[in-house]
Amino acid sequence: MSAAIIFVILLVLMLTGMPISISLGLTVLTFLFTMTQVPIESVALKLFTGIEKFEIMAIPFFILAGNFLTHGGVARRMINFATSMVGHWYGGLGLGGVMACALFAAVSGSSPATVVAIGAILLPAMVKQGFPNKFGAGVITTSGALGILIPPSIVMVMYSVSTNTSVGALFMAGVVPGLMLALFLGFTTWYRARKFDYPRQPKASWIERLKAFKESAWGLFLIVVVMGGIYTGIFTPTEAAAMSAVYAFFVAVFVYKDLRMSDVPRVLLNSANMSAMLLYIITNAVLFSFLLTHENIPQAMADFMIGSGVGVIGFLIMANILMLIAGNFMEPSSIVLILAPILFPIAIKLGIDPVHFGIIMVVNMEVGMCHPPVGLNLYVASGITKMGITELTVAVWPWLVSMLIFLVLVTYVPWISLALPRALGML
Numbered sequence: 001m002s003a004a005i006i007f008v009i010l011l012v013l014m015l016t017g018m019p020i021s022i023s024l025g026l027t028v029l030t031f032l033f034t035m036t037q038v039p040i041e042s043v044a045l046k047l048f049t050g051i052e053k054f055e056i057m058a059i060p061f062f063i064l065a066g067n068f069l070t071h072g073g074v075a076r077r078m079i080n081f082a083t084s085m086v087g088h089w090y091g092g093l094g095l096g097g098v099m100a101c102a103l104f105a106a107v108s109g110s111s112p113a114t115v116v117a118i119g120a121i122l123l124p125a126m127v128k129q130g131f132p133n134k135f136g137a138g139v140i141t142t143s144g145a146l147g148i149l150i151p152p153s154i155v156m157v158m159y160s161v162s163t164n165t166s167v168g169a170l171f172m173a174g175v176v177p178g179l180m181l182a183l184f185l186g187f188t189t190w191y192r193a194r195k196f197d198y199p200r201q202p203k204a205s206w207i208e209r210l211k212a213f214k215e216s217a218w219g220l221f222l223i224v225v226v227m228g229g230i231y232t233g234i235f236t237p238t239e240a241a242a243m244s245a246v247y248a249f250f251v252a253v254f255v256y257k258d259l260r261m262s263d264v265p266r267v268l269l270n271s272a273n274m275s276a277m278l279l280y281i282i283t284n285a286v287l288f289s290f291l292l293t294h295e296n297i298p299q300a301m302a303d304f305m306i307g308s309g310v311g312v313i314g315f316l317i318m319a320n321i322l323m324l325i326a327g328n329f330m331e332p333s334s335i336v337l338i339l340a341p342i343l344f345p346i347a348i349k350l351g352i353d354p355v356h357f358g359i360i361m362v363v364n365m366e367v368g369m370c371h372p373p374v375g376l377n378l379y380v381a382s383g384i385t386k387m388g389i390t391e392l393t394v395a396v397w398p399w400l401v402s403m404l405i406f407l408v409l410v411t412y413v414p415w416i417s418l419a420l421p422r423a424l425g426m427l
Contacts, residue, residue: 002295006031020334021277024284028291038294046290047283054238055167056282058157060275061241065222066108067267067274068248073258074219075117078103081212081220086186087201091193093129094139095186097122101143102182105150107222107244111332111369115144115380123384130199133385134395135192141381141392142399143185145366148332150178152226152241154278155332155362161282162289162340165354167237168230169426173355173417175227177363180416181406188402218251231424278333285337298345305346312350316411319343320364327368331376335368336361355427359417363407370396370403 009030013023032038069075082103083096097118104114119140126136148155151171160167192198204212213220225247226240235243252259259267292298305315322343326335340361347357369377371393378392385392410416421427 002031002035003297003300005035006291006295006297014329020330020338021281021284024281024288024338028284028287031291036294043287043290047287053161054236055157055160056279058152058167058238058241059154059278060271061238061245062109062152062154062157063274063278064268064271065241065244065248066110066113067271068245068252068259069104069107069219069222070113070117071252071259071263071267073256074107074216074248074251075100075104076121077212077216077219077256079118079122081209081216083201084204084209084212088203089190090200091131091135091189091198092201093122093126093131094135094189094193094198097126097136097139098143098182098186098189101140102146102150102178103216103220103223105144105146105148105178106152107219107226107248108147109152109154111145111147111366112376112380114147115140115377116384118144119381119384129201133387134391135198137381137385137387137392138395138397138399139185139189140384141377141396142370142403143182144377144380145369145403146178146182146185148369149174149181149359149362149366151175152237152244153362155336155365156358157237158282158333158336159340159358159361162285162337163344163354163358165358166426169355169421170358171227171230171237172421172424172426173359174362176420177359177406177410177416180410181363181366181403184402184406185399188399192398218255222247222251281333282337285334288338289341292341298342301342302346302349306349312352313412315346315350316352316360319347320360320407320411323361323364324367327364327371327375328373330368332365332369335365353414353418353427355421356414356417360407360411363403363410367400367403367407370400 006027010023010027013026032043079096079100082099083093086095086099089095100118101114104117108114123136123140127133151174153174156170157167160170222244226244229235229240230237253261323335326339369375372378372389378389382389382392418427
C-alpha cells in the first residue's frame with residue numbers, strides 16, 4: 001500500500017510540470033511527515049551521509065573537462081582525424097561523425113556535450129557537401145549518445161553511487177559495448193549512404209592521416225590518461241576525473257590556444273551550474289532511495305517477482321520496457337537515480353551481475369536520449385539544426401532501430417559487458 005501511495009504522489013507532482021528533483025524531495029517529505037514516525041533528524045543525517053561519497057566528486061570534474069574540450073578546439077581536430085580515416089567510404093562525413101563522436105565520448109563523459117561539440121562543426125559541413133539535413137541530424141543525434149556509454153561516463157558514476165558498484169569496473173565494461181554500438185551506428189550510416197548514393201570524400205593519403213592524428217593527439221591522449229590511469233591503479237576514477245580536468249585545461253589554453261584565459265571563468269561558471277543541478281538531483285534521489293528502503297519496497301518487490309516465478313529473461317524484458325517508458329518523461333540522471341534502487345536488488349537476487357545490469361541501464365538511457373518527448377539529444381540537435389522535434393524524430397528512426405537491436409543483444413549476452421573487466425581482473 002505504501003508503495004502505491006509513494007508513486008502516486010510522485011506521479012501527481014511530475015504531471016504538474018514540477019522538476020524531477022523537487023518532485024522527489026516533496027514526495028519523500030510529504031510521505032515521511034504525514035504517514036510515518038521517522039524523526040526529522042534522521043532525514044537530515046541521511047541527506048548529508050548519502051552524498052558524502054568520494055565517487056560523487058568525479059561528476060563536477062568530468063563536466064569541467066568536457067566543457068574545456070568543447071570550447072578548446074579538440075572536437076574539430078578529432079573530426080579531421082576521423083574523416084581522414086573513413087571519409088572515402090559511402091557517407092564519408094557521416095561515418096567521420098560517428099567515429100568523432102566515439103572519440104569525443106571517450107574524453108567528455110557527457111552525451112549532450114558530444115552532440116554540441118561534434119554537431120556544431122560537422123552538420124554545416126555535411127549540408128555544404130550535399131547531404132540532406134535529416135541524414136546529418138540522425139547521425140549526430142544518435143552517435144552523440146555514445147557519450148554516456150563509452151567511458152568516462154557521468155551516468156555510470158551515478159549508477160555506482162546508487163548501487164555501490166565499482167566505477168572502474170563499470171568504465172571498463174563500457175568499452176566493448178561502446179565500440180560495438182559505434183559499429184552498429186556506423187553500419188546504418190554506411191548502408192543508407194550507399195542506398196541513396198550520398199557523397200564521399202577523396203581518399204586521404206597516409207601522410208594526411210598522420211598529420212591529422214598528430215594534430216588531434218593531445219586530445220586523444222586524454223583517453224590514455226583516464227583509462228590507463230584507472231587500469232594501472234595509478235589513480236582512482238575520481239582522481240582520474242580531476243586529472244582529466246587539469247589536462248583538458250592545459251591542452252585547451254596552452255597547447256591548442258583556442259580558449260583564452262579570459263574565457264576560463266565563463267567555462268568554470270557553466271560547469272558549476274551544471275554540477276549544482278546534478279548534485280541537487282542526486283541529493284533528492286538519495287532521500288527517495290532512503291524512503292523506499294525504509295518502507296522495504298525493493299525487497300518486497302524482489303520477493304514477489306521471485307515468488308511469482310519470473311526468471312531472468314522475464315525480469316530483463318520488464319526492466320527494459322520500464323526504462324524505455326521512463327525515457328519518455330525523464331532524463332538519464334533521474335532515471336538511474338530513481339529506478340536503480342528499485343530494480344537493482346531484484347537483479348542481484350536473480351543472479352544478474354551488477355556491472356552487466358549497469359551497462360543495460362546505460363544503453364536504455366542512450367535510447368531514451370534519442371526519442372521524444374524528452375529525448376535530451378533531440379533538443380540539443382534541434383538547437384543546432386533548427387529542425388523541429390517531430391522532424392528530428394523521423395530523421396533518427398533508422399539509427400534508433402539499430403540501437404534497439406543492440407539493446408537486445410547487450411541485455412542477453414552478458415559477455416559483451418563483462419569480458420574486458422574480467423580479463424583485467426576487476427570482477
